[in-house]
Amino acid sequence: MKAYRAQLLRFDDDGQPLYDSDGLLVVGPDAQGRPVVRAAGAWQALGSRFAGVAVEDLRGCLIAPGFVDLHIHYPQTDVIGSPAEGLLPWLADYTFPHEARFADADYAAEVARFFFNELDRHGVTTALAFSTSHVASVDALMGEARARGRRLVTGKCLMDRHCPDGVRDDTEQSLIDTEDLIRRWHGVERLGYAITPRFAPSCSEPQLAGAGELAQKYPDVWIQSHVAENLDEIRWARSLFPRSSSYLAIYDDFGLMRERAIYAHCIHFDDDDRARMRATGAAAAVCPTSNLFLGSGFFDYAGANRVGFRYGLASDVGGGTSFSPFQTMLAAYQVGREGQSKAGLCLAPAQLWWQHTAGAAAALGLDGVVGNLQPGCEADFVVIDPRATPMLERKTTQADSLDELLFALIVLGDDRAIQRTVIAGR
Ligand code: GUN
Numbered sequence: 424m425k426a427y428r429a430q431l432l433r434f435d436d437d438g439q440p441l442y443d444s445d446g447l448l449v450v451g452p453d454a455q456g457r458p459v460v461r462a463a464g465a466w467q468a469l470g471s472r473f474a475g476v477a478v479e480d481l482r483g484c485l486i487a488p489g490f491v492d493l494h495i496h497y498p499q500t501d502v503i504g505s506p507a508e509g510l511l512p513w514l515a516d517y518t519f520p521h522e523a524r525f526a527d528a529d530y531a532a533e534v535a536r537f538f539f540n541e542l543d544r545h546g547v548t549t550a551l552a553f554s555t556s557h558v559a560s561v562d563a564l565m566g567e568a569r570a571r572g573r574r575l576v577t578g579k580c581l582m583d584r585h586c587p588d589g590v591r592d593d594t595e596q597s598l599i600d601t602e603d604l605i606r607r608w609h610g611v612e613r614l615g616y617a618i619t620p621r622f623a624p625s626c627s628e629p630q631l632a633g634a635g636e637l638a639q640k641y642p643d644v645w646i647q648s649h650v651a652e653n654l655d656e657i658r659w660a661r662s663l664f665p666r667s668s669s670y671l672a673i674y675d676d677f678g679l680m681r682e683r684a685i686y687a688h689c690i691h692f693d694d695d696d697r698a699r700m701r702a703t704g705a706a707a708a709v710c711p712t713s714n715l716f717l718g719s720g721f722f723d724y725a726g727a728n729r730v731g732f733r734y735g736l737a738s739d740v741g742g743g744t745s746f747s748p749f750q751t752m753l754a755a756y757q758v759g760r761e762g763q764s765k766a767g768l769c770l771a772p773a774q775l776w777w778q779h780t781a782g783a784a785a786a787l788g789l790d791g792v793v794g795n796l797q798p799g800c801e802a803d804f805v806v807i808d809p810r811a812t813p814m815l816e817r818k819t820t821q822a823d824s825l826d827e828l829l830f831a832l833i834v835l836g837d838d839r840a841i842q843r844t845v846i847a848g849r
């Protein structure tokens with residue numbers, strides 16, 4: 424067992440922050456020997472109970488749950504900052520040509536190492552990630568995550584049409600490969616598999632139907648895709664699947680909406696789409712830096728809250744512009760202020776933080792497992808230094824409340840504030 428004394432942030436079951444200005448986090452093995460949170464709370468209340476446990480004194484720092492990135496593309500690490508008129512030219516001109524390189528297992532392994540080093544530097548401890556259409560790209564990422572003891576969900580992109588040689592897969596083989604990969608990786612240590620139709624326009628009807636059959640056969644496997652991101656994309660999807668009542672409905676029609684299905688973007692929705700999200704238990708990955716960079720639009724927080732479907736935050740690197748959860752939370756705040764409805768929501772800092780930790784974990788069906796520091800949660804956390812830069816120090820020492828402290832970090836923080844990232848207690 425090991426304990427850490429610091430400021431401590433957790434969340435209750437309703438998503439409200441629990442904060443101890445002088446807290447104690449106790450980490451140790453559970454009954455199966457896995458490192459978990461054994462106790463968390465005020466030093467005053469817990470200090471004497473764990474008197475025999477070595478305590479690392481981190482007073483002055485904030486310990487918080489490791490961040491959960493609900494949607495990120497590891498093969499797009501080098502695509503960050505590629506300008507284009509919009510999503511479809513960005514895919515054609517930069518993304519597809521680059522992703523073709525991931526047929527090479529050595530190249531994929533090198534990017535996987537760099538990718539996880541970046542997640543470490545930014546305090547992201549759980550990711551739902553796209554790989555490419557190449558089996559080798561999945562094996563590279565899964566293998567590296569396993570070596571690091573990381574929690575990771577990823578999958579091979581399904582894309583059998585409307586994309587170039589080098590990334591396009593074969594319908595039948597893509598489904599065989601997906602099932603092989605599920606058997607090879609899903610549930611191995613902290614790894615999970617996601618059935619990954621890239622987006623409806625890149626998938627034939629038989630490919631989507633096969634993906635839906637696998638989703639039914641393996642109900643605890645995740646599903647990830649993109650939807651309602653860009654107006655040209657939506658027109659294209661609707662023309663390819665005229666029988667479906669909306670872009671989102673295409674996925675439902677092929678059995679791809681259920682719990683553990685995560686749809687990136689979900690911008691251009693109507694209330695029928697929102698009700699479909701809620702009814703099926705699917706969740707949205709909100710990707711504000713990507714949506715601003717590609718000019719896609721604004722996630723409608725007010726609409727999502729009104730109808731009541733689940734969502735969490737995501738970087739969407741490399742449409743997204745940063746690995747940093749601080750950047751993503753700031754962009755989410757700005758998107759909330761703008762809003763499709765022009766209602767101008769003012770998202771509270773603790774709410775933004777929840778969307779990138781416990782809320783994102785709940786969207787994955789991993790509440791109580793990651794994204795929080797309640798007893799029993801896996802021991803993934805970040806040590807944040809609120810004095811990491813002169814401006815941060817100046818601002819955070821003036822903070823009179825948790826909201827002011829978190830907002831200072833969201834607006835001014837970057838990787839320099841992540842003093843340490845702890846994964847599975849290490
Ligand atoms: N839609 C289909 N593929 C992609 C992708 O790689 N990034 C984004 N942002 N949208 C997509």
Ligand code: FE
Nearest residue numbers: 496649687739
């Ligand atoms: Fe994406």
